[in-house]
Amino acid sequence: MDKMTRLLDEVELPSDIRGFSIEQLNQLAAEIREEVISVVSEVGGHFASTLGAVELTLALHYVFNTPEDRIVWDTGHQAYAHKLICGRRDRLATIRQLNGLSGFLSREESEYDVFGAGHAGTSISAALGMVEAKALEGSNRKVVAVISDGCLSAGLTYEGLNSAGHLDRDLIVVLNDNEHFIDPRVGAVSSFLSKQFTTDLGVRLQKNLSNLLRNLPSGENLKHAARKLRDSFLGLVTPGFLFESLGFQYVGPIDGHNLSEMITTLENVKKIEGPTLVHVMTKKGKGYAPAEEEPIKFHAVTPFHVLTGKAKKEKGPIPTYTEVFGQSLVRIASQNPKVVGITAAMGSGTGIDRLAREIPERTYDVGIAEQHAVTFAGGMATEGFIPVVAIYSTFLQRGYDEILHDVCLQNLHVVFALDRGGRRTRTNCNIC
Ligand SMILES: Cc1ncc(C[n+]2csc(CCOP(=O)(O)OP(=O)(O)O)c2C)c(N)n1
Numbered sequence: 001m002d003k004m005t006r007l008l009d010e011v012e013l014p015s016d017i018r019g020f021s022i023e024q025l026n027q028l029a030a031e032i033r034e035e036v037i038s039v040v041s042e043v044g045g046h047f048a049s050t051l052g053a054v055e056l057t058l059a060l061h062y063v064f065n066t067p068e069d070r071i072v073w074d075t076g077h078q079a080y081a082h083k084l085i086c087g088r089r090d091r092l093a094t095i096r097q098l099n100g101l102s103g104f105l106s107r108e109e110s111e112y113d114v115f116g117a118g119h120a121g122t123s124i125s126a127a128l129g130m131v132e133a134k135a136l137e138g139s140n141r142k143v144v145a146v147i148s149d150g151c152l153s154a155g156l157t158y159e160g161l162n163s164a165g166h167l168d169r170d171l172i173v174v175l176n177d178n179e180h181f182i183d184p185r186v187g188a189v190s191s192f193l194s195k196q197f198t199t200d201l202g203v204r205l206q207k208n209l210s211n212l213l214r215n216l217p218s219g220e221n222l223k224h225a226a227r228k229l230r231d232s233f234l235g236l237v238t239p240g241f242l243f244e245s246l247g248f249q250y251v252g253p254i255d256g257h258n259l260s261e262m263i264t265t266l267e268n269v270k271k272i273e274g275p276t277l278v279h280v281m282t283k284k285g286k287g288y289a290p291a292e293e294e295p296i297k298f299h300a301v302t303p304f305h306v307l308t309g310k311a312k313k314e315k316g317p318i319p320t321y322t323e324v325f326g327q328s329l330v331r332i333a334s335q336n337p338k339v340v341g342i343t344a345a346m347g348s349g350t351g352i353d354r355l356a357r358e359i360p361e362r363t364y365d366v367g368i369a370e371q372h373a374v375t376f377a378g379g380m381a382t383e384g385f386i387p388v389v390a391i392y393s394t395f396l397q398r399g400y401d402e403i404l405h406d407v408c409l410q411n412l413h414v415v416f417a418l419d420r421g422g423r424r425t426r427t428n429c430n431i432c
Contacts, residue, residue, distance in 0.1 A: 006280055011085050014112070022260050025062065029054045029259070033287040034277050039092050040080070043304045045103060048285035048298040049078035049148070052178045052256070056280055059082040059262035060174070061268065064142055069315035070114045070130050074123035074147040076104030077300070078114075078176070086112035120368045120396065121154030123147045124173060128160055131169045141269060144172045150181035150345065153367025164275045165247020173248070173277045176256065178284040182299045183347045184366045194230050243277045252279030257286060261275035292416050296348065325417060328352030329388060330358045340380060342366065342389045346374045346404070348420050350390035374402035374414075390417040 007024055008031040011017055017028065032054050040047045058081075060071055062269065066086075069115040073079045074265050077272040083101065084092060089111060092102025102109055104118040127145035134141055151157050152175075164171050216261045240250030249272060254265050262280065269276055284299075285291025290309030291298035303312040319327075333339040333355060338361040347353035370391055377387035396418060407414045 001409055008032065008035060008084070008089070011370055012089075014066050014085055017058060017062055017085065017111055020062075022263075022393075025058050025259050027238060029058055030287075032058075032084055035084060035089070035092070036080050036335045037288055037306060039095070040301065041304050042232070043093055043095065043097070044300075044302045045095050046077040046080065046300045048291045049178070050080040051291060052282040052284045052286045053078045054177060054281060054286070055080045055257050055259050055262065056174070057175060059259055060144060060264055061144065062084060063263055063266040064144060065384075067111045067114065069111075069142040069395075070127065070144065072115045072119060072123045072127040072143065072145045072319060073113075074151050075106055076102075076117035076118045076146065078148065079105055083110075084110070086110055099147045109364075119398070120151045121147075121156040122246055123151070124157055124171075128164050128167065128169070128171055128172075131164075131171045132167065135169055142172065144174055146174045146176060146311070149175065149177045149179065150368055153181075153186065153369055154343065155369055155371060160244045161243075161248070168274055169245065170273055171275045172273070175252075175277060175279045177253070177279060178282045180284045180295050181345050181368070182349065183296055183345065183353065183365065185365050186345070239279060248275045248277040248389045249278065250277050252277075253281050254278065256280040256282035266267070286354070295306030320420065322349070322351040323354075323418070325390070326354035329355050329390075329417075333362060333388075336386070337362075339388060340364065342373050342377050342387050344391055344395065346369060346390070346392060346419075348394070349392065352390050370398035371402050374399035375406040377414045378402070378406040378410060378412050381407070381414050382410075384417065386413055388415045388417055390419060393418045393421040 007020070007028045017025065018274055023195040032053060036047070036050055036054075041046075042282075045393075057079075060066075061082075061224065064071060072084075073082065080092065080095070083089075083095075088101055091101050096103040105116050107113055107116045114130070115122070117123070123145040125148060127143045130143045134143065145160075147157065161173075164173075184388060227424065240252075244251045251265060251269055251272075254261050256262065265278060269278055283292060284295040285293075288298075289310075294309075298309075302309070304310060305312060329339075329341055329352070333341065341352045341355040342364045343350050343352040344366055345368045347356055347363075350363075356365070364373075364376070366376060373391065374396075377389045380387050396416070403416070406412075
């Protein structure tokens, strides 16, 4: 494609895309992917999650009047496309470098980053706060929280959902479901999402039951009863059941790479009153084959060759701190059957994955749930086990109270292995 005719060159801010046709938006999505691949392959950074969220980013900024309407991204590692169309294209290559763009969301960086992020699970609570403030002011602005499926393992997410169902305001939650965390996803709720849904059973049932309903003989009572039966039945086989029981209206699932479907759905959702959850299915790594095939490896990358997907810098002979930790833990756990390993969704990052491969029955990945990881360890310690809790230092802030209350004050033997304790600057975050 001729660089001079690129649509991306015409886009400085989201308002520039609102007059685009679907065809143009699709072209823009392809150009954004090219740009993200080109920049991240040079400077490294988070990668696969942004590739999966390109169309979602465009649809949101197309339908909602940002920055007046608020889009609250959870975690922020998937927001490179958002940065590109929100005035920061010229600085994308500085991302995660000293004095460069933040790798996550930053209120200092842009008025489009309405809530700073980096730690997972904050979007629903923050967005609900904005909705409530808006209601007190009598404003009509819309507030959308965009949360990925991994964040459904975070306790804070449920505190937000629970409160939202109770307050019953017009909060829109977009669930970006790519069926992954960094590592394979874990937890009862995620298996609920995948088992019940990705089989397509829900979609087929919805279609079949709706057809059946259409062909029923006339008679309002009969139709009403049949509709209720359809909805209750669907509730049992789609994740809608989970969210509806928390007070949300559930919409979806929709194809997160189909701009037309997403735009129509979001336009409709804008008119719904009360808390609404839109379930969007996306593919992590979309548009770059090596990342689609290995989304875990391409979650965050060092510079790589675009043609092969291979890292530019080969790994040296010296083992990393993470490898030494992982090997040592396996050795110690092999010698002592009381030793167990615990991670909070960071198995590969912390090196606990080595223990998971060697002694899976004594390794626990509890999801993005640091607080739970610490108290869970305390519980095991009361029974004579020696839990080794490996958590990046920044995320263990979540479990600080639990360290004091559920481990220290109770004089329990829990080993904390704090990873990535000393390499972070404000903008250069090596966390994940
Ligand atoms: C409190 C906290 N713990 C751990 C992390 C590290 N982390 C960053 S992204 C991520 C996975 C998020 O999965 P998901 O929300 O599904 O997003 P995806 O990467 O699949 O798009 C994790 C565990 C974090 N950012 N915050």
